[in-house]
Amino acid sequence: MGGDAGPTVALAGAEVALGRRPDLSFLLYGDAAAVEPLLQQHPKLKAVSTFQHCEVAVGMNDKPSQALRKGRYKSSMWRAIQAVRDGEADVAVSAGNTGALMAMSSFCLKMLPGIQRPAIAAIWPTLRGESIVLDVGATIGADAQLLTQFAIMGAAMAQCVFDLERPNVGLLNVGVEEIKGVEEVREAGRILREINHPGFAYHGFVEGDDIGRGVVDVVVTEGFAGNIALKTAEGTARQIAQYLRSAMSRSLLSKIGYLFARPAFNMVRDKMDPRKVNGGVFLGLNGMVIKSHGGTDAEGLASAIELAREMVHSNLLERIARDTVAGEAERAALAETNIKEVIPV
Structure with a gap:
């Protein structure tokens, strides 16, 4: 849900990365009303993804303290980081609010x-x-x-x-x-x-x-x-x-x-x-988190995902x-x- 274009670029970038790295699979967190219609346009990505609806999306202008108060345990950002902490994912990638991502990552992963x-x-x-x-x-x-x-x-x-x-x-x-x-x-x-x-x-x-x-x-x-x-x-x-x-x-x-x-x-x-x-x-941190530029396009998001994969494999x-x-x-x-x-x- 983060970045200037939200799920439009996130999903397109994930599919580009999948085309280059077929061993990838994804856990997707976000608002179902925004994500699910777009996911239908990416059938290859959908086949290797699990989507989970989240009630809250951290805004790009939210202060880290605000994000922690309103988004802990419920936001798409927190849920993605939590998946790393709980061993459900190897790495979290987000184009969202940098301060909030760092605050949540530090709080959740230690x-x-x-x-x-x-x-x-x-x-x-x-x-x-x-x-x-x-x-x-x-x-x-x-x-x-x-x-x-x-x-x-x-x-x-x-x-x-x-x-x-x-x-x-x-x-x-x-x-x-x-x-x-x-x-x-x-x-x-x-x-x-x-x-x-x-x-x-x-x-x-x-x-x-x-x-x-x-x-x-x-x-x-x-x-x-x-x-x-x-x-x-x-x-x-x-x-x-x-x-x-x-x-x-x-x-x-x-x-x-x-x-x-x-x-x-x-x-x-x-x-x-x-x-x-x-x-x-x-x-x-005691877990892998990658921050993508908020203003990037699908190609840039794919690069961040590939970097994440490389860090895990290394x-x-x-x-x-x-x-x-x-x-x-x-x-x-x-x-x-x-x-x-x-x-x-």
Whole structure:
């Protein structure tokens, strides 16, 4: 029921994903009056789906507290998350209200052991391919310990998505020098250097322009800066696309030139298409939840569903739990060593 187009795009996207991944099956939650007539138009999807009517749909403008009060146990969003908690589904996918989805997911699924707070991880197109950036909006502000946990979770996701044995991780900062940035980021950098985690290689600080260059496989930041970076990149991509459209239609000569350059422009458009990397992964929860862009179309929703399938098949939760334990063990050993250095025994 979420997103700008509601069940129209949700069902169409699910059928596109099903065409690519025939092993999928779906639990659909929503208002019967809105969903069932549309579901009749997708017979292949209907054949592998179970639909359950829900009295409440969380609005896109509802505050998270409002959504929890009026939608807990009854809304389509809650029921989808609850299905993950109860083992009826492997992963929940929603294009609905991000704040409400995060609040309900945290309340219903709880956190994985050793994780303080969740993060939203996004796949980011770069000059080298793709990178993972987190957090892009779940947690505003983060101390050094939380940033370290984000690094561990982001690296585990990079292992799954990019098939990397030991991805490179960087901390987003205002400069690459170790003396720059706020205390929390500098302290997180120190911890990541010293623990030498077996699941990833710590690169050091990276700046904003390094994200698009693909300097590292995983970029770690807190949610305020991460969300601004994400929205800026999306807006810049749309701005460039508009510039190109205007330039190509300005004169007869430019239109003729476009005909010859069309393959190159199509390649650029495909590379910058946000639908291809749609889907923010909620990391740190004791269950899998994927957030799709609310304004996406069927192709974008299908990408989010396929990403969800990939995260499940890659056992992302198990990797995060394992790597978090390894990280805490490294930190404990490091702390004990530092104490012995200060107080000889």
